[in-house]
Amino acid sequence: MHTARGITPFLCLPLVFAISSALAQETSDDDVVQGTLEEVMVTASRRGDQDIMTTPVSISALNGEDTEKFAIRDLNDIAVSIPGLSSGTVSAFKSAQFAMRGVSESTIILYKESPVGVTIDEFVVPHVMTSNLEMYDIETIEVLRGPQGTLFGKNTTGGVINVRTKRPVLEENSVDARMQFGEFGTNKFMGALNLSAGDNLAFRIAGMHLKSDGYYKNGASWSPLGQSGAPFNTVDHLGSSGQGDGGSLGGDDLVSGRVKMLWSPTDSVNLLFQYEYLNDDGDTPPLVQTSGPGYLVPLWGFDTWTPALGDPLDFAGVTPRCDPEPAGICMADGHRIDIDGYYLNGDWAINDNYTLYFNAGRREQESRLPNAYVGNPSPYSVFDATRDDNRETSQVEVRLGSNLGGSFDFTAGVFYQEDSTIFSVMQYVGFFDGFFVGTPPDYWNNFPRVLSNKQDAEAQAAYIDGTWQVTDRFQVTG
Numbered sequence: 001m002h003t004a005r006g007i008t009p010f011l012c013l014p015l016v017f018a019i020s021s022a023l024a025q026e027t028s029d030d031d032v033v034q035g036t037l038e039e040v041m042v043t044a045s046r047r048g049d050q051d052i053m054t055t056p057v058s059i060s061a062l063n064g065e066d067t068e069k070f071a072i073r074d075l076n077d078i079a080v081s082i083p084g085l086s087s088g089t090v091s092a093f094k095s096a097q098f099a100m101r102g103v104s105e106s107t108i109i110l111y112k113e114s115p116v117g118v119t120i121d122e123f124v125v126p127h128v129m130t131s132n133l134e135m136y137d138i139e140t141i142e143v144l145r146g147p148q149g150t151l152f153g154k155n156t157t158g159g160v161i162n163v164r165t166k167r168p169v170l171e172e173n174s175v176d177a178r179m180q181f182g183e184f185g186t187n188k189f190m191g192a193l194n195l196s197a198g199d200n201l202a203f204r205i206a207g208m209h210l211k212s213d214g215y216y217k218n219g220a221s222w223s224p225l226g227q228s229g230a231p232f233n234t235v236d237h238l239g240s241s242g243q244g245d246g247g248s249l250g251g252d253d254l255v256s257g258r259v260k261m262l263w264s265p266t267d268s269v270n271l272l273f274q275y276e277y278l279n280d281d282g283d284t285p286p287l288v289q290t291s292g293p294g295y296l297v298p299l300w301g302f303d304t305w306t307p308a309l310g311d312p313l314d315f316a317g318v319t320p321r322c323d324p325e326p327a328g329i330c331m332a333d334g335h336r337i338d339i340d341g342y343y344l345n346g347d348w349a350i351n352d353n354y355t356l357y358f359n360a361g362r363r364e365q366e367s368r369l370p371n372a373y374v375g376n377p378s379p380y381s382v383f384d385a386t387r388d389d390n391r392e393t394s395q396v397e398v399r400l401g402s403n404l405g406g407s408f409d410f411t412a413g414v415f416y417q418e419d420s421t422i423f424s425v426m427q428y429v430g431f432f433d434g435f436f437v438g439t440p441p442d443y444w445n446n447f448p449r450v451l452s453n454k455q456d457a458e459a460q461a462a463y464i465d466g467t468w469q470v471t472d473r474f475q476v477t478g
Contacts, residue, residue: 058145064138075133092371096132103158117156120163122359136190137206139164168202168262185213207257214250216286220317221303222378244377249286268349276341283334286316287375319372329386336368365391381428389423410466417459424452
C-alpha cells in the first residue's frame with residue numbers, strides 16, 4: 001500500500017503584498033559586475049556567516065525567495081531543488097523521511113532518529129514525525145551532505161538540513177502578508193510583522209494558517225471478510241460489502257506561529273528569545289491498497305486497486321471507526337499534533353578573533369495519531385490503531401568560533417540534549433482475532449490491545465573542528 005503525495009497536479013494563485021519602512025538603497029553601475037555569481041552566505045562552518053564558495057563542506061543552500069519561487073510547501077519539497085537529497089513520508093504518517101548518500105530512516109518507530117538530522121534555529125528536531133516543517137518566514141535552508149557530527153551534534157551520519165527562520169531586524173518596521181488559493185479547497189495565509197523598539201530591541205511575529213480538503217477520494221471498496229481459502233473464522237456480521245462515499249480525504253488544518261525578541265545591548269552581544277507554536281488538526285493520512293494477486297490481503301476482504309481502475313488517489317480509504325471519548329479510536333479526529341517550543345540563541349564577539357555562541361531550548365510535543373492501516377472504509381477494524389505520545393526535549397550547546405585571519409580556524413564546543421517520551425498504542429487487530437475458532441461476534445472488532453512504555457534518553461558531546469588553509473587552492477579539515 002502507498003500514500004502518494006506531492007506529485008498531484010495543483011493549481012495555486014498567490015496574492016502577495018508587503019509594506020516596509022526600510023529605505024531602498026541606490027545601486028550604481030559599478031556595484032553590478034556582469035556575469036559574476038551572487039554571493040551566498042551560509043553557517044555551515046558554525047563560525048558565523050561564510051561565503052558558500054569558500055566553505056569546505058558539500059553543501060547546497062536555498063533562501064526565503066527560493067522557497068517561494070519553487071512553491072515549496074514543506075521541508076519534504078526541498079528535495080526537488082537539492083541534488084543528492086531524496087525525501088518522502090512513512091505510510092500512514094505525515095513525516096519527513098530524508099535520505100542522503102544511501103542513508104535514511106524508513107520507519108516511524110518513536111525511539112529511532114533519522115541519520116539525516118534536521119535543525120531549526122540551532123535546535124535539533126529529534127524525530128521524523130515533526131521534522132517536516134512548514135515553510136514560512138524562512139531565511140535560509142542549508143543542506144550539508146556527509147557526516148556532520150563534529151558540527152551539528154548527534155545522529156547526523158548522513159547529513160544535516162539546517163533551517164534558519166528570519167530574525168527581527170533592528171530599526172525597521174515592516175509588514176509582509178501572503179495569501180495562496182488553489183485546487184482541492186486549499187487556502188494558505190502567511191504573515192510577518194517586524195517592530196522596532198529603539199536602536200537595540202526589535203520584535204518579529206510570524207504565522208501561517210493552512211486549510212485544504214485533500215486530494216484523495218474515499219473510493220475504496222471491500223468484500224466479505226473470510227472469503228474462500230482465507231484463514232478466518234467467518235461469522236455472519238463480517239459478510240457485508242460496500243464502497244466509500246467518495247468524499248475527500250487527507251485534508252490539512254494547521255496553524256503555526258513564532259514570536260521573537262532580539263536584544264542587542266552592545267555592538268558585540270546579541271540575544272534572541274523565541275517562542276514556537278504549532279497546532280495541526282489535519283486528516284488521518286489515507287492509504288491506497290495495491291497488494292496484487294498471490295497476497296493474503298485480498299483474502300481478508302480488501303478490493304485492491306489496479307491500473308485499470310484509473311487514478312489510485314480516487315480509491316483511498318480510511319476506516320470510519322469513532323469510539324466515544326476518552327478511550328478508543330476516532331478516525332474523524334484526524335492526526336493532532338501540538339507543539340510549544342522555547343528557545344534562546346546568543347552570540348558574543350569577544351574580540352576580533354573569537355566569538356562565543358550559546359543555544360538553549362525546550363520543545364514540548366503531544367501527538368494523537370489514529371490510523372487505518374489497511375486503506376479500507378469498511379466498518380470493521382481489521383487493523384486500526386492510534387499512536388499517542390507526549391514528548392519533552394531540552395537542549396544546551398556552547399561553542400567557540402575563531403576568525404584568526406591566518407591559515408587556520410576552528411570551532412569547538414559542548415552539546416547536551418535530553419529527551420523524555422511517554423508512548424502508548426491502542427490497536428484493534430481484527431485479522432488476528434479471526435484466527436480463533438469460536439470468536440464471539442461482540443469480541444471481534446471491539447477488543448483492543450494496548451502497549452505503553454516510556455523512555456528517557458541523554459546525548460552528550462564535546463567536539464572540535466578545524467580547517468588549515470595550506471594554499472589558496474588546497475585546504476585540510478579535521
